[in-house]
Amino acid sequence: MKKFIIRFTATCLTLLMLAVGVSLWTYHTVVSFSQSALSLEQNQVLELKSGTSFYQLVTQLEHRALITDGWKLKLLVKIHPELAKIRTGFYELIPGDTVIGLLEKLNQGKEKVFSVTLVEGLNIKEWTAILKVLPHSEFSTEVFNLVLAEQGDDSNLPEGKFYPDTYHYRAGDNIKQLVEQSYQKMQLELNTAWADRADNLPLKSAYELLILASIIEKETGKASERPLISAVFMNRLNKGMRLQTDPTVIYGMGDQYKGDITRRALKEMTPFNTYKITGLTPTPIAAPSGAALLAAAHPADVNYLYFVSKNDGSHVFSRTLAEHNRAVNNYQRNR
Structure with missing residues (x-):
């Protein structure tokens, strides 16, 4: 009887040690797996639709050969059940991402962020062409006027009233939020430029400053010339x-x-033919940059009345028509 008890105890200890060994091996295997990189050589996207379960995620990852041995992933969330709480969204997978890193990304809802640049000097029609083809977004061609209306502007004249910049959004976002940001930023930049404008400008309102800034933007090929071009237009308006x-x-x-x-x-x-009309156009003609707004608010202190392109992005500035005609002959008529 005593021998039986000894043998039984020894067997139990052996089995216990074996179980502990298997558990330790399994744990270290799962931990090692969690720290291993996903199998991908270039950026990929992973879309988790509403209702996707964790086990469906595992199947999807195996099907796309991003991981092998899905059982290790299932066992990992047994050890860390909080990682099984994945969030619906559109995620970007990057070479070097680890299994645990992916789970943390899905757990925290760190979705892929898209960006779009609304370029200065372009008009609303050109911006609309950019926005309507953005991936994974909702867009309406009436979005600019809709934002204006919500801000109390029922003019249906959106040109120039939105700030050119790089904006960000996530999959499924309504682009209206992005357009609202652009409108608010233009209001801030325009009001700041108008409040800090030079004395005695021939402009009656911030909107006229916006109009002139848009023309400066379209005429400028060299950034340093903006204040000079602004001065030419201001001098002409004054005269x-x-x-x-x-x-x-x-x-x-x-x-x-x-x-x-x-x-x-x-x-x-036409209302926009400044060879026929006196003064400013009725609306801006493009989206001016912050630099163009500042140039309109602070023209250079010069008495130029003319400028002509040198065909390299820069201009020749002249005080008199005779000087201007000579510059035109040098740079335009003899091309």
């Missing part, structure tokens, strides 16, 4: 001279513009 700037004519031509301004377009009386 009652027409602005005579091509970008306004192009804007007024709309879809009729095919790369060249026709003589007919220059002679046609």
Whole structure:
């Protein structure tokens, strides 16, 4: 009887040690697995739709060969059950991401962030073409006017009232939120520029500053010239001279513009033909940058009335028509 008890005890100890050994091996295997990298060589996306269970996730990862031995992943969440709480969303997987890193990403809802740049100098029609093809987003062509209306602006004239910048969104977001950010930022930048403007500008309102800034933006090829171009337009306004700037004519031509301004377009009386009208156009012609707003608010202290392109992005500035004509002959007529 005594021998039996000894043998039984020894067997139990052996089995216990074996169980402990298996448990330790399993634990270390699972821990090692959790710290291993996913099998991917380039960025991939993982979309978890509403109702996706953790076990469905494991199947999806195995099917896409991102992991092997899915049982280890199932066992991992037995050890750390909090990791099984995955969130619906659109996630980006990057080479080097570990299994535990993926679970933490899904657990914390760290979705992929998309970005879009609304470029300065483009108009609402051009921005609309950019926004309507953004991936994983909801967009309406009326979004700009909708945002204006919600801000108390029922003009249906959105041109120039939204700030050009890089904005971010997540899959499924309504682009209206992004457009609202753009509107609020333009209001802030415009109001700041208007409040800090130079004395005695020939402008009656912040909106006129916005209009002029948009024209400066379209005429500027070299950033350092913005204050000089602003000064030319300010000097012309002060003297009652027409602005005579091509970008306004192009804007007024709309879809009729095919790369060249026709003589007919220059002679046609439209609200945007600054060769025919005196003063500013009725609306901005593009989205001005912050630098263009500052240039409009602080023109250079010069008495230039003319400028002509040197065909390299820069301009020659002149005080008199005679000087201007010589510059035109040098840089335009002899091309």
